[in-house]
Amino acid sequence: MIEGLRELLAEYDVLGAFWMTIKLTVVAAIGALLIGTVVAIMRVSPINVLRAAGTAYVTLVRNTPLTLIVFFCAFGLYITLGYRLGPEDSPIDVQNFRWGVLGLAIYHAAFVAEALRSGVNTVPQGQAEAARAIGLGFGASLTNVVLPQAFRGAIAPLGNVLIALIKNTTVVATIGVAEASYLMKGMIEFRADLIYVIFAIMATGFVVLTLPIGVLFTNLSRRLAVRR
Amino acid sequence: MSAVTSILFDAPGPKARLRHWVLTVVGALAIAALLLVLIRELAAKDQLSAAKWEPFLDPVTWTSYLLPGLKGTLIAAFYAVILGLVFGIALGMGRLSNVRPIRGACGVFVEFFRAVPVLMMMLFAYYLFLFGFQISGDNLSLYGVVAGLTFYNASVIAELIRSGVGSLPQGQREAGLAIGLTPFSTLWHILLPQAITLMLPSIISQLVVILKDSALGFLILYEELIRSGQTLASSKGNLIPTFLVIAVIFIVVNYTLTLVARRLERRLQRSRRGTKPPPEDPMLNPAMMPAAAEATAPSQ
Numbered sequence: 001m002i003e004g005l006r007e008l009l010a011e012y013d014v015l016g017a018f019w020m021t022i023k024l025t026v027v028a029a030i031g032a033l034l035i036g037t038v039v040a041i042m043r044v045s046p047i048n049v050l051r052a053a054g055t056a057y058v059t060l061v062r063n064t065p066l067t068l069i070v071f072f073c074a075f076g077l078y079i080t081l082g083y084r085l086g087p088e089d090s091p092i093d094v095q096n097f098r099w100g101v102l103g104l105a106i107y108h109a110a111f112v113a114e115a116l117r118s119g120v121n122t123v124p125q126g127q128a129e130a131a132r133a134i135g136l137g138f139g140a141s142l143t144n145v146v147l148p149q150a151f152r153g154a155i156a157p158l159g160n161v162l163i164a165l166i167k168n169t170t171v172v173a174t175i176g177v178a179e180a181s182y183l184m185k186g187m188i189e190f191r192a193d194l195i196y197v198i199f200a201i202m203a204t205g206f207v208v209l210t211l212p213i214g215v216l217f218t219n220l221s222r223r224l225a226v227r228r
Numbered sequence: 229m230s231a232v233t234s235i236l237f238d239a240p241g242p243k244a245r246l247r248h249w250v251l252t253v254v255g256a257l258a259i260a261a262l263l264l265v266l267i268r269e270l271a272a273k274d275q276l277s278a279a280k281w282e283p284f285l286d287p288v289t290w291t292s293y294l295l296p297g298l299k300g301t302l303i304a305a306f307y308a309v310i311l312g313l314v315f316g317i318a319l320g321m322g323r324l325s326n327v328r329p330i331r332g333a334c335g336v337f338v339e340f341f342r343a344v345p346v347l348m349m350m351l352f353a354y355y356l357f358l359f360g361f362q363i364s365g366d367n368l369s370l371y372g373v374v375a376g377l378t379f380y381n382a383s384v385i386a387e388l389i390r391s392g393v394g395s396l397p398q399g400q401r402e403a404g405l406a407i408g409l410t411p412f413s414t415l416w417h418i419l420l421p422q423a424i425t426l427m428l429p430s431i432i433s434q435l436v437v438i439l440k441d442s443a444l445g446f447l448i449l450y451e452e453l454i455r456s457g458q459t460l461a462s463s464k465g466n467l468i469p470t471f472l473v474i475a476v477i478f479i480v481v482n483y484t485l486t487l488v489a490r491r492l493e494r495r496l497q498r499s500r501r502g503t504k505p506p507p508e509d510p511m512l513n514p515a516m517m518p519a520a521a522e523a524t525a526p527s528q
Binding site: 046047048049050053059060062063064065066067068071072075076080081082167168170171173174180181184185188189192195199202203206207210211 | 240255269356440483
């Protein structure tokens with residue numbers, strides 16, 4: 001068992017694969033947060049058209065499998081239609097990485113938007129009413145009064161989205177990005193005798209990645225919770 | 229739109245009305261422009277030509293590619309739901325058990341399988357069946373998909389059961405124990421039926437997650453909707469239209485389920501009287517999430 005573990009770690013770049021998982025997570029998380037915030041603001045805005053567009057985005061994206069979105073980005077937009085992200089001459093695996101990140105960001109943005117909206121819903125009406133009463137408009141009351149509290153209220157659901165994102169980075173294995181589950185597939189195919197050890201390594205990796213984040217976000221949401 | 233979000237802005241005066249009107253026009257124009265660019269790009273890349281879309285008028289496309297694919301997706305989801313419910317209820321009861329070792333073991337199990345990505349579970353199950361148990365044949369991929377989905381969703385359902393029981397009034401349990409039921413039969417006959425009813429909307433939304441996750445079976449060669457769509461696309465050379473059609477199928481099926489869950493939730497809320505409000509911490513109680521009927525945490 002121990003010997004098998006040592007053999008596997010020497011033969012395969014497990015840390016490199018998890019580093020890829022982390023890179024995917026970080027870049028996609030930033031993208032999802034940006035898109036998601038815009039969508040969330042659209043969904044609470046007074047403009048009907050924007051509200052409808054935001055709702056449509058969330059409904060459409062949330063009901064589509066991530067696998068399909070990632071495929072559409074990599075096989076559809078990149079391979080079939082020939083769009084490129086970033087420098088033209090970057091190699092195929094870099095392109096796949098970028099399209100994978102885009103797919104992850106688009107998908108999780110819908111959930112970020114929902115998390116933020118649920119955060120907005122935790123802000124009592126009195127707060128928005130008070131903001132209006134002292135003469136703040138939609139923009140000012142949103143940015144100065146409601147959103148700061150909404151972000152705090154949204155920490156717990158945002159943490160859930162981040163954990164789901166970490167796990168969902170495995171989906172880009174389907175377009176050949178060399179992250180943890182891609183490596184796992186390769187490892188099992190060559191070393192089927194060590195299948196339990198391989199699964200244990202990979203599962204441990206994800207427990208190590210997700211568990212501290214869950215604890216961190218639970219603590220954060222407790223500490224930053226607005227006392228009412 | 230809830231009352232809270234509409235309270236963000238006043239009933240608009242003449243100036244604000246004008247501004248809203250201008251913004252509405254600008255917004256509509258921007259969205260229209262975006263759609264137009266999209267359509268023009270697709271047209272420029274020859275994705276809107278009749279030849280690319282004609283296959284969908286041919287019944288054979290549906291009978292030999294898309295419908296069998298959809299059937300595969302639904303079958304995997306069906307088995308996963310049944311098994312997930314059975315194991316999930318068992319695990320949830322285990323987590324509520326008075327016996328500490330059972331509680332601990334079930335807790336570790338649930339936390340572990342919630343942390344491991346579904347795709348990894350599928351890969352592991354698939355290769356374990358293949359190499360470990362020497363299973364082969366047509367159903368191998370199905371077993372892999374169902375096993376992967378079951379473990380994850382059983383853990384999620386166990387948590388739903390636990391939070392459902394947690395949100396029942398304390399008196400229910402006490403009354404059960406007072407009339408001489410054992411802790412187990414209190415749980416089984418009194419708490420569990422109520423908890424499941426309470427959590428039914430969330431359980432139905434979990435079905436959406438399962439349906440979407442079954443698409444991961446692609447990687448272990450399961451004949452689900454995306455794989456059959458890809459086969460179709462490679463024979464007809466219309467990848468983009470096929471993916472769009474598949475997306476529409478998924479959205480229609482999943483959105484219908486979401487609507488059912490939402491309606492059920494509203495009905496339950498109307499009929500739910502006399503229970504104390506569920507705990508306010510949304511981490512503990514998914515029913516407190518503003519849209520409990522919708523999957524608030526993304527899965528694949």
